[in-house]
Amino acid sequence: DVKVTQSSRYLVKRTGEKVFLECVQDMDHENMFWYRQDPGLGLRLIYFSYDVKMKEKGDIPEGYSVSREKKERFSLILESASTNQTSMYLCASSLGPEDEQYFGPGTRLTVT
Amino acid sequence: ELKVEQNPLFLSMQEGKNYTIYCNYSTTSDRLYWYRQDPGKSLESLFVLLSNGAVKQEGRLMASLDTKARLSTLHITAAVHDLSATYFCAVDILQAAGNKLTFGGGTRVLVKP
Numbered sequence: 548d549v550k551v552t553q554s555s556r557y558l559v560k561r562t563g564e565k566v567f568l569e570c571v572q573d574m575d576h577e578n579m580f581w582y583r584q585d586p587g588l589g590l591r592l593i594y595f596s597y598d599v600k601m602k603e604k605g606d607i608p609e610g611y612s613v614s615r616e617k618k619e620r621f622s623l624i625l626e627s628a629s630t631n632q633t634s635m636y637l638c639a640s641s642l643g644p645e646d647e648q649y650f651g652p653g654t655r656l657t658v659t
Numbered sequence: 660e661l662k663v664e665q666n667p668l669f670l671s672m673q674e675g676k677n678y679t680i681y682c683n684y685s686t687t688s689d690r691l692y693w694y695r696q697d698p699g700k701s702l703e704s705l706f707v708l709l710s711n712g713a714v715k716q717e718g719r720l721m722a723s724l725d726t727k728a729r730l731s732t733l734h735i736t737a738a739v740h741d742l743s744a745t746y747f748c749a750v751d752i753l754q755a756a757g758n759k760l761t762f763g764g765g766t767r768v769l770v771k772p
Binding site: 580 | 665
């Protein structure tokens with residue numbers, strides 16, 4: 548079974564802090580994704596990566612950056628957290644560009 | 660820009676009755692997914708629909724796709740409490756850099772005894 552894990556289930560940070568969200572997959576998947584989930588808006592793609600050190604902007608990249616130094620790990624970075632980044636963050640991975648995405652359990656981030 | 664709209668956003672169901680969730684999307688897509696999410700849990704893939712007229716069934720859930728109408732439906736037959744969850748549709752557009760999913764807003768389903 549594919550396993551996608553995220554470093555924290557719940558996180559509380561203060562405005563202006565730098566925040567790191569980590570995602571690890573154990574199935575040698577090429578593609579990895581970061582989404583945020585907000586009520587009524589579904590999931591929106593922030594960034595994705597199709598290879599180590601490669602990244603592409605999604606639909607809402609503003610205020611976020613990502614890092615993929617190793618194939619199995621994809622990090623989402625909030626350089627200076629703001630209250631409007633309070634949300635559920637979901638990581639996903641897929642074997643290749645035409646394959647199904649598998650999701651991690653999510654990190655609920657609260658910025659106060 | 661691709662837009663995906665689900666309705667209704669909330670559905671209160673009675674056990675034993677049938678219901679339908681609708682998913683409309685605005686541009687041609689390559690695939691359509693249905694996911695289920697239980698409270699506090701991640702997304703679980705239910706169905707992948709690949710072509711016009713595709714129909715897939717699993718237990719009390721049946722999904723169909725009409726690419727000409729840009730519409731997918733998720734039909735629930737004889738609802739039971741275990742089906743209480745939030746259901747998402749997502750449309751997949753393949754790009755050179757990888758597949759990109761665009762999600763609907765979700766339908767929160769509550770099945771009452």
